[in-house]
Amino acid sequence: MSSLNAVLELGTSNTVLAIGEMQQDGRVKIITHCRIPSVGVRKSKIINLEQVKKSIGSVLRESEKLQLKAGSKITLGNAFLIMSGTHVRTSPLVGTATIARQKVTDAEITEAQRSLRSFGLPPGREVIDIYEQGYDLDGIGGIDDPKGMSGSVLKVHALLVDADADRINDARSAADSENLELRDPLFSVMCAADAVLEERDRIDGSIVIDCGGGTTGYAVFLNGQVVTAGTIGVGGDHITNDIAYAFQTTQSQAEALKIEEASALPTVMQGASARVKMPGDSPLVESRTISRKALNTVTNARLRELLTILREKLSDLDLLHRLHAGAILVGGGAKMRDLPQLVTQTLGTVTRIGVPLYVDGLENEPDPERLAAVAGALMYVQRNYEEKSIFDFFKGIFK
Amino acid sequence: MSSSIILIGVGGAGCQISRGVNRAYGYGLRFLSVDTDALTGNAGGDFALLGGDRLSGRGAGGDLVIGKMAAEDSISQLDEHLKGVRMAVVVTGLGGGTGSGASLIILKHLEELGITTVIFATTPFSFEGDERLRNARSMQSILEENANASFFLPLDKLIQGETNMDRALARAVDTVASGVTLFWRLLEKPGYIKFDAERLRRILNNAGRGRFVTVTSAGENRVEKIIDEIKNSPLLSISTGQLRNVVIGIMAGEDLKLSEIGRLSEALREDFGALPSYELATVNDEDTFSGRLSVVTMLFESQKETIENGKSTTKSSRRSRASNKGKELLGWGTDFGRFVNSEPTIHDGDNLDIPTFIRQNISLEI
Numbered sequence: 001m002s003s004l005n006a007v008l009e010l011g012t013s014n015t016v017l018a019i020g021e022m023q024q025d026g027r028v029k030i031i032t033h034c035r036i037p038s039v040g041v042r043k044s045k046i047i048n049l050e051q052v053k054k055s056i057g058s059v060l061r062e063s064e065k066l067q068l069k070a071g072s073k074i075t076l077g078n079a080f081l082i083m084s085g086t087h088v089r090t091s092p093l094v095g096t097a098t099i100a101r102q103k104v105t106d107a108e109i110t111e112a113q114r115s116l117r118s119f120g121l122p123p124g125r126e127v128i129d130i131y132e133q134g135y136d137l138d139g140i141g142g143i144d145d146p147k148g149m150s151g152s153v154l155k156v157h158a159l160l161v162d163a164d165a166d167r168i169n170d171a172r173s174a175a176d177s178e179n180l181e182l183r184d185p186l187f188s189v190m191c192a193a194d195a196v197l198e199e200r201d202r203i204d205g206s207i208v209i210d211c212g213g214g215t216t217g218y219a220v221f222l223n224g225q226v227v228t229a230g231t232i233g234v235g236g237d238h239i240t241n242d243i244a245y246a247f248q249t250t251q252s253q254a255e256a257l258k259i260e261e262a263s264a265l266p267t268v269m270q271g272a273s274a275r276v277k278m279p280g281d282s283p284l285v286e287s288r289t290i291s292r293k294a295l296n297t298v299t300n301a302r303l304r305e306l307l308t309i310l311r312e313k314l315s316d317l318d319l320l321h322r323l324h325a326g327a328i329l330v331g332g333g334a335k336m337r338d339l340p341q342l343v344t345q346t347l348g349t350v351t352r353i354g355v356p357l358y359v360d361g362l363e364n365e366p367d368p369e370r371l372a373a374v375a376g377a378l379m380y381v382q383r384n385y386e387e388k389s390i391f392d393f394f395k396g397i398f399k
Numbered sequence: 400m401s402s403s404i405i406l407i408g409v410g411g412a413g414c415q416i417s418r419g420v421n422r423a424y425g426y427g428l429r430f431l432s433v434d435t436d437a438l439t440g441n442a443g444g445d446f447a448l449l450g451g452d453r454l455s456g457r458g459a460g461g462d463l464v465i466g467k468m469a470a471e472d473s474i475s476q477l478d479e480h481l482k483g484v485r486m487a488v489v490v491t492g493l494g495g496g497t498g499s500g501a502s503l504i505i506l507k508h509l510e511e512l513g514i515t516t517v518i519f520a521t522t523p524f525s526f527e528g529d530e531r532l533r534n535a536r537s538m539q540s541i542l543e544e545n546a547n548a549s550f551f552l553p554l555d556k557l558i559q560g561e562t563n564m565d566r567a568l569a570r571a572v573d574t575v576a577s578g579v580t581l582f583w584r585l586l587e588k589p590g591y592i593k594f595d596a597e598r599l600r601r602i603l604n605n606a607g608r609g610r611f612v613t614v615t616s617a618g619e620n621r622v623e624k625i626i627d628e629i630k631n632s633p634l635l636s637i638s639t640g641q642l643r644n645v646v647i648g649i650m651a652g653e654d655l656k657l658s659e660i661g662r663l664s665e666a667l668r669e670d671f672g673a674l675p676s677y678e679l680a681t682v683n684d685e686d687t688f689s690g691r692l693s694v695v696t697m698l699f700e701s702q703k704e705t706i707e708n709g710k711s712t713t714k715s716s717r718r719s720r721a722s723n724k725g726k727e728l729l730g731w732g733t734d735f736g737r738f739v740n741s742e743p744t745i746h747d748g749d750n751l752d753i754p755t756f757i758r759q760n761i762s763l764e765i
Contacts, residue, residue, distance in 0.1 A: 043744070086744070233744035234751050242754040246597070246763060248485070248513060294763040301755040309746060 004031075005385065006079035007377040008056070008182065010171055012041045012214025012237060013332055015055045017063050017079065018371070020359070020378035028378045030361035032070065033371060034062040043214040043233055044085030045167060052174040060178055078181040081171055082377050083128065084188035084210070084217055086233040087164035093119055093130065095156045104137070104146045104154055112156040119160065126165040128187050133157040133225040142223060159226055161187050189217030189229060191376030192330045196354030196369075197221065205323035208354065209310070209343070210373065211333030213237050218310060220319060228317060234306050236333045239299055246298045247290050253279050257295060264342040266300040268292050303339065307346035314347070326350035330372035403485040403596065404582060405429045407477075409502050410466070411458075412492025412521065414439050419572035420490065424580045425686070427587075431480045433505065435459045435469045435497045445480055449473045449501055459496025463534050466500025474508050486515040486600055488579055489546070492554075494523035494531030499538045506545040515600045517582070518546040519575055524554045548606035548699060550578060577613035581648045581695045590649070590681030591660060595762045599646075602676060606644050606699035615693040622659045625694050626666040632696075644699040645671045650682040652689040663694065671698075 009016040018033035036059050040051025060076065095116025097108045112135070121127065135143040137151035146154055168185050175182045193208040202221040210217035213236045219229035236258070243262070244254035256279040268274065275289035314320045326349040329339065340351040355368050356375035362368045406428045408417030414432040421428045431445045437456030440446035448456055450469025459466040481487075487509050491498040502518065509516050520542060522535040543549045557574050558567035585594045612632045616624040647667055649660060664679050671677055682688075744751040749758060756763065 043742070045742075232746075238752070238755075241752075242756060245754045246756060291764055297761060297763055298754070298756050301759060301761055305751075305755045305759075 003382075005378055005381045006076050007082055007186075007374055007381065008059075008079040008175065008180070009082040009084075009188070009374055009377075010041055010044075010046070010052065010055070010174075011038055011084065011212055012044050012235065013212065014038055014370075015041075015052075015059050016371070016374055017059045017076075018374045018378060019063070019067075019076070020361075020382065022382055023360070028359045028375075028382050030359055030371075030375065030378065032063055032066045033361075033374060034059060034066055035370075036062060038213075041214065043235070043237075044083075044212065044231075045087065045214075046170045046174065049170060049174055052171075053177045056175050056180065057178045060180065076180060078183050079175070080377055080381050081168070081175075081182045081185045082188050082191060082373050083163055083168070083171075083185045084212060084231060084373075085163075085167065085215055086231045087167050088128065088187055088231055089162060090229045091160050091162075093158045093160045095158075097154045099152050099154055102150050102152075104149050104151065106147060108154055109135075109147060109156075112154050116156050116158055121162055124165050125162045126168055126185070128161040128163050128185050129190070131159045131161070131190070131226045133159060133227070134223075144224075159229065161190070161229065163187075186377050186380060187217075187229070188212075188373045189219045189231070190226070191374075191380060192217075192354065192372035193219045193221070193226075193376065194379055195356040195358065195372045195376035196328055196330060198357065199224075201325040201328070204325040205319070206325035206328060207310075207314070207323055207347070207349070208328050208330060209334075211236065211329060211331040211336070211339075213332060216306060216310075216333075217331075218313075220314065220317075220323070222319065222322060227319065228313070230313070232306065232309055234302075234309075238306075239302050239333075242298050242302050243295065246294065247278075249278065257290075258299065258336075261292070261295060262299040263296045263337040264300055264303050264339040266293070266297045268296065299336075300342070303336070303342055304346060307343060311347055321348060323347075323349050326352065328352055328354040330354040330369045332367075332370050334369045335367060402429055403483055404586070405431060405481065405484045405487050406579065407487055407489045407505065408432045408434075409489060409491040409505060410434055410495055410498030411436060411439060412495065413490045413498050413502075414442070416492065416521070416572055416575055417490045418442065418444075419569075420576040420579050423573065423576035424583060428580075428583060429484075431477070433477065433497075433501065435466060435501070447473065447476045447480065449476075449497065459500065461531075462496045463500035463538070464496075466496035466498070467504055468500075469497070470501035470504035474504055477505070477508065478512075481509075481512065481514070484512075484514055485596065486517070486582070486603070488582060489516060489518040490520075490575065490579065491518065492521045492523075493535035493538055493551075494527060495534070499534050503538065503541060503545060506542065510545065515603050516546045517548045517550075517603055517606075518542055519550045519552065519579055521557065521571070521575070522551055522553045543608050548603045548609050550609045550611065574613070577693070577695055578611045578697070581611075581646075581650075581697070584650060584682040584684060585648055585680050588682050588684045590651075590655065590683035591657070592649075592679060592681045593762075594678070594680035595764060597763055598678070598760075601757065602644055602646060602678060602699075609697055609699040611695055611697040613693060613695045615691055617691045621692045622662050625692065626663065629667070629694065629696055630670065642674055642698055642700050644676040645674050645678065646697040646699075647671075647679045648682055648695045648697075649679070650684060650688055650693045650695070651691065652685040652687075653683065654690065655681070655683065655692065659692065667696070671696075 003022050006019045014035045015038045016035045018030055020028045020030050023029050038055055040048035046052050093116050095112045097112035135146045136155050137146055137149055138153055172182045189210040192210050202224050205222045207220045215235045216232045220227045240254045240258050243257055244251050261276045274292055276292050278288040327343050327347055334353050343351040353369050354372050356372055359375040406417055408414035421430050433447045435449045435454050436458035437448055450472050491502045493499050506516050523531040557571035561567035561570050586596055614625045614628045
């Protein structure tokens, strides 16, 4: 029996539900995915539970319709939750063990691991994941497996990702009302990284940037491990808002301008019209045009500021100029015109748009980078929860 | 760009002064007269009659309640004159019926349309009698609340000691004109240091109550003479509230030297540079200013919360102040406030929800 898994992403701009199936060759195939615009979420946080409940209901029904068209019928009982938002925080963890007899033993490795995991979380926080970053022996780091090596003090490093328990519970309540049980929360940008990075990227140094509507997630890799990850509370919505304010437009006009006309670079390309027509107008204002240069200037200012904040974070950790595999952009905002050039200018890295590499089913997808987190989450679930399928789970729930 | 600012004269006195302002500017202003008295419209130009049905064009008779009702009756008549308008300078004389009563309704209506409002209101001569003085006084704070920026000019002070009535009125008009036309001049006849409409509107949005002084000089040492007079001006040294914004316009003809701009800006920066919002721009208008140098210094003391470069000062109040600043900025009237219900994103003391181009003072040519 094939195992099916579902993931749910409650983003600021979109709510996405995807179902993946494990195939013969061990790869995940996304058999359906559907996206509906989100209501009730701001900066990746639920601000209106009722609206989110409706969103989840809608996306479930859309999904059922799509499945019916494809000739299959799956009733979802549970899904994994993809989380993003500034409430998701990362911090470095260290575990220590002293080496009794010169050479590191299994027991001592276990002790270091135990020490690592004996951290206390402040109340109200829930662990999402712990990413190991390798060992160091007497200060010499970069060790993958220290067994049998000589030294006196063994340390293991990891990156802890934790989130606000209330936010997770809010998502669970919303899903609950639609009879959907939400299982372990997963960190969005890390999922995206799993989907779009090759092993070489992780070794040579890379940064995955998840350009969301409410927030921007980032994860940095070097020498095969994640070095740091986090979220900045600025996203596509901020660009829209800036445009609306600058040109005194409605939010929807600004959104249209951002998607259709704006560029991340402040210059106007040759051949592009100097003035941009306003999408729709209020009756008291004559048909307006705005300067393309001004539009790009506003967009560029916001994006450059965001990327500069990222740059500072990289610089603080001495990672600038060490990311040779470059920046990989995912998410809805990744395809902003000229954004890769701006990223290259600000971060000094080569830049590409990320594409999920290890899942099938996205061949006809025009913007696969939007599904990076979802693809990565399905891969993760597949790896770690292979035994149970959602059918088994559903059997257990007798409603 | 110029057609997006309109001069609106309200009431008999307001219309008379505005005509004078328009003349001082060489008749280049977009101008609308508004009154309850139909005769005011006879002077020509765009005119909107308030309370036509109620008053049959006879005027409010000094009763500000009648003036207010007349305005409420006819407010939509202004709309055809307001196409494409983004900023309105309202000029009125307080004390009477139309000026005091209708101005408030007009300001509110303009605000609803998302138009930035600046009001220049004269207050009566002391010899005009108690009732007019009372009317004027009662309207001042209400008008201040309802306009983005407001200037109250006591007529006693405007005539500056002139005894001849005609000359006195001419002088009053000149003074008002120097302040009012500054806005047009800054935008239409930019000089070396430019100003753009968006920046001006942004400053005026939370400006509050203002004062201005115009100093003109010619000949040798004109810059030093001007600096001297500004520094000693009594008007600028008294402040009742918190001085927050200053806008300085340096206006001259073609003979304006860079060194003069430098000297002026250096001297003025000494006195005003520490203010949260300090703006200096130059106007090049050879026709009007040939050989002369004129500096208009406008100071605003806001009782409202202002942007202060988006930086909050105290840690404890940081969050609520920051989110309030975001809200105040986002008050244009269209479906704004996307971030109103979410926690503000604070980074290094900056509220990142406030548009970047504003916090970084990036000027845009719309």
